[in-house]
Amino acid sequence: MPRPADPAVRRLLVERAARMLADREPVTLRALVEGTGVSTMAVYTHFGGMPGLWSAVRQEGFSRLTGRLAGVPHTADPVHDLAALGVAYARNGLAHPELYRAMFDAGARLADEAAAGAPFERLVAAVARARDEGRLAAPTDPRTLATQYWAAGHGLVSLVVQGVLPGDVLAPLSTATTVALLVAAGDGETRCRASVERAWAAG
Structure with missing residues (x-):
């Protein structure tokens, strides 16, 4: 009789x-089970085989990111809150570098693609709020700006996680990039910088 699935083993x-x-x-x-105390059958019990693993x-990486973003508080400053999502994204990648690298391997299909897309949708909503509350120009397309913001942040975090850049450059480079993007989208530079710097200080 096969053993039942065990969340700890999974x-x-x-x-x-x-x-x-x-x-x-x-x-x-x-190699996967060596030294773990479980048999190779556990991979089939819990995942149905290596593709399922x-x-x-990948799914675990996105789940942890979703949980991290859920902990970002809502404040009266929409630009601060948008920047805080970027800070949470970066902190999550640094806390779980193995999962961070694996979650963007598109060669492995996701069991729940909608759940994996939830973090990006939250970013889109944050950009829309900043626009709707007058911090960004009315023509700003939330999905386009969110993509630009995510791509820039992802690139910086990836370079730090891979050891190409030292960790202490992440906050200043991310701040400068975020301010440049949001000022180009209509926010005032001084106000924008203050909001973004507060987010990194709090994060």
Whole structure:
């Protein structure tokens, strides 16, 4: 009789697979379970096989990001709140570098693509709020600006996670990039910088 699924074993295998991927180790069934105390059958019990495992690794990364963004408080300053989402995104990547690298491997299909898209939709909503409350110009398209903001932030976080840039440059470079994007979209430079710097200080 097959063993029932165990959430602790599932989490163990997901995190181990992500770590092996980040370390560029060959991820085979035997290598994955070596030293864990579980058998290769656990991969089939919990994921249905290796493709299901990689899907779960990506999904876990997005789930943790969603949880991190959910902890960003709502304030009276929409630009601060938009910047705070970027700070939370960066902190999540630094806290879980293995999952951060794995979650953007589009070669593994996601079981719940809508859930994976939730963090970006929250970013779009934050841009729309900043526009609607007059901080950004009325023609601003929330989805376009959110894409630009995410792409810039993702690039910086990826460089830090991969060791190309030192961690201490993340806040100043992200601040400068965010201010440039939002000022170009209509916010005042002094006010914008103050909002963004507060977000990084609080984050």
